[in-house]
Amino acid sequence: MINEEKIKLMNKMAMYEEKQGQEDFKISSYHKKDYTSFQTILTLIWVTIGYALIIGVLAVVFLDMILENLGLLMLAVIAAAILIVYIVLLISYGLFASRFYQKKHTRARGRVKKYTRMLTQLERYYGQERKKKYE
Template identity: 40%
Template structure:
């Protein structure tokens, strides 16, 4: 005879495995700090490449104006603005990435714990049935 509670629990477990399960198991295999740090490094690299491309594009677009007014003071001023912008963008972007991936790990870990709890409940039901 089918036990309705077991069927509901197995359905819940199967639904979780199909929706969040695969990604959550990968995420929760890391420590939270390691997971967030890895993604912050990826974010740092991607924002660095993007910023360099943006600055190169803007410099190429305004190279005629820069060359006509070229002086050491102007070059130093542009360099400092570009550097300050880079540092600001990197700090903000990496801070946001750190927060997002820490939260993502917490939520995934919470869902995996609930999944494990449900598996234990199902195992207990099977053991009770064997007796």
């Protein structure tokens, strides 16, 4: 006899495995601090690369203006502005990324725990069927 509850449970599990399961299993395999630190460092590296590219493009675009007004003071002001904006950008992205990836890990871990509970429940259904079969 077909158990409808078992079929519904198996369907929920299959949907989860297809949609989010693989990513959640990968995320929850890390400790929260390790996952958050690694992803935050990657974010900061990409922010640095992006910022360097933007500064490079702006330097090329405004090269004429920079060369006309080039002086030691102007060069120091531009370098200080670039450095300050970079530090502010790095700190803000670092804080945002850290919080974002902590939440992402917590949610993934919760979904994996729910999936594990469904597996346990499914195992109980099969255990009940085996008992009935041998009685």
